[in-house]
Amino acid sequence: MDTHPLAPWRGLVARAQHRNRSKRHTRYLQLATVRPDGTPANRTVVFRGFVDERNDLRMVTDRRSQKIDDLAHQPWAEACWYFTKTREQFRLRGPVRVVTASVADEAAKALRDQAWQALSQSGQAAFLGPCPGDARQEAALREAAGAHAEQAPDTFCLLLLHPWQVDHLELRPTPQARTVFARHEDGTWTQEAVNP
Amino acid sequence: MDTHPLAPWRGLVARAQHRNRSKRHTRYLQLATVRPDGTPANRTVVFRGFVDERNDLRMVTDRRSQKIDDLAHQPWAEACWYFTKTREQFRLRGPVRVVTASVADEAAKALRDQAWQALSQSGQAAFLGPCPGDARQEAALREAAGAHAEQAPDTFCLLLLHPWQVDHLELRPTPQARTVFARHEDGTWTQEAVNP
Numbered sequence: 001m002d003t004h005p006l007a008p009w010r011g012l013v014a015r016a017q018h019r020n021r022s023k024r025h026t027r028y029l030q031l032a033t034v035r036p037d038g039t040p041a042n043r044t045v046v047f048r049g050f051v052d053e054r055n056d057l058r059m060v061t062d063r064r065s066q067k068i069d070d071l072a073h074q075p076w077a078e079a080c081w082y083f084t085k086t087r088e089q090f091r092l093r094g095p096v097r098v099v100t101a102s103v104a105d106e107a108a109k110a111l112r113d114q115a116w117q118a119l120s121q122s123g124q125a126a127f128l129g130p131c132p133g134d135a136r137q138e139a140a141l142r143e144a145a146g147a148h149a150e151q152a153p154d155t156f157c158l159l160l161l162h163p164w165q166v167d168h169l170e171l172r173p174t175p176q177a178r179t180v181f182a183r184h185e186d187g188t189w190t191q192e193a194v195n196p
Numbered sequence: 197m198d199t200h201p202l203a204p205w206r207g208l209v210a211r212a213q214h215r216n217r218s219k220r221h222t223r224y225l226q227l228a229t230v231r232p233d234g235t236p237a238n239r240t241v242v243f244r245g246f247v248d249e250r251n252d253l254r255m256v257t258d259r260r261s262q263k264i265d266d267l268a269h270q271p272w273a274e275a276c277w278y279f280t281k282t283r284e285q286f287r288l289r290g291p292v293r294v295v296t297a298s299v300a301d302e303a304a305k306a307l308r309d310q311a312w313q314a315l316s317q318s319g320q321a322a323f324l325g326p327c328p329g330d331a332r333q334e335a336a337l338r339e340a341a342g343a344h345a346e347q348a349p350d351t352f353c354l355l356l357l358h359p360w361q362v363d364h365l366e367l368r369p370t371p372q373a374r375t376v377f378a379r380h381e382d383g384t385w386t387q388e389a390v391n392p
Contacts, residue, residue, distance in 0.1 A: 136391055
């Protein structure tokens with residue numbers, strides 16, 4: 001994976017994270033995908049930081065979750081990240097790379113391992129339990145709650161969202177402020193102030 | 197529009213709204229749609245209450261906004277509603293009806309008028325300004341900020357999301373609790389506890 005200069009919206013995200021750091025839910029964003037049937041899906045996921053020296057957002061998910069099927073059919077996703085204290089929103093859209101246990105690329109493999117090690121015990125436990133969305137298996141869930149694994153299990157996937165467009169909206173000022181950032185093929189970015 | 201009995205998840209939403217009422221952002225949810233190019237879109241919208249005696253979620257939007265194009269191609273949407281205080285999430289999916297100025301149905305027309313009257317002055321002003329997403333028109337935005345209109349302008353649309361499936365996830369308990377509610381053709385609902 002080649003490196004890229006930090007995009008011009010990165011400073012705005014960093015500022016929002018800092019100003020909203022007192023709120024635990026600042027780490028949560030909503031990730032929209034398209035289901036194989038062509039309808040949209042949307043769920044809250046935890047933001048696990050940017051990849052060093054890149055503009056890619058890291059998230060993790062279970063290989064057995066619906067979003068893996070969704071991304072296999074339509075790799076593009078759009079994350080909606082609303083910061084409640086400063087009342088600003090980022091919409092980040094682009095393709096998502098799914099890094100599974102069978103990844104060949106050494107750099108991606110290392111990122112996946114790193115993401116596993118960074119999880120809390122309860123975060124890891126979720127990947128060691130029964131299949132998400134299946135009829136509830138109470139005993140298996142309780143057993144998994146105490147489980148841990150040194151190495152990432154096959155169920156563990158790292159998601160890398162690579163934004164091609166970022167839409168930043170600030171609700172506080174009147175009129176509201178909205179800026180759209182667009183990435184070009186050569187990796188450069190342009191930005192435009194637009195009507196909210 | 198015929199009436200329906202309240203769905204079994206309505207009590208859970210009401211409880212979440214009540215318990216999180218101290219947070220202004222409890223009114224905000226993220227609405228995912230599919231763009232005409234087949235990629236997903238996601239943005240924060242304000243929940244404007246349920247339609248009386250129905251399970252439909254009310255939202256409003258500008259006819260010139262991207263989501264109107266999205267819904268014309270794919271009427272299904274999925275709302276993701278995360279409650280930060282109680283740490284629970286509702287995912288509500290189903291078709292969205294767009295109620296425009298030219299609606300013939302009297303009941304829907306009345307709902308649209310009602311939604312317009314319920315907006316604050318600044319909420320109304322957004323519909324009286326320049327086209328969302330166009331290059332920023334500072335003077336027009338400032339002029340619109342003070343505008344108001346007795347009757348809903350043509351730009352004003354009411355959105356009615358009619359859920360067919362609701363996925364409720366509670367992060368607090370260990371193991372987490374997740375229940376999926378599904379609507380059937382006859383209007384009845386079934387529910388199932390599933391693995392988180």
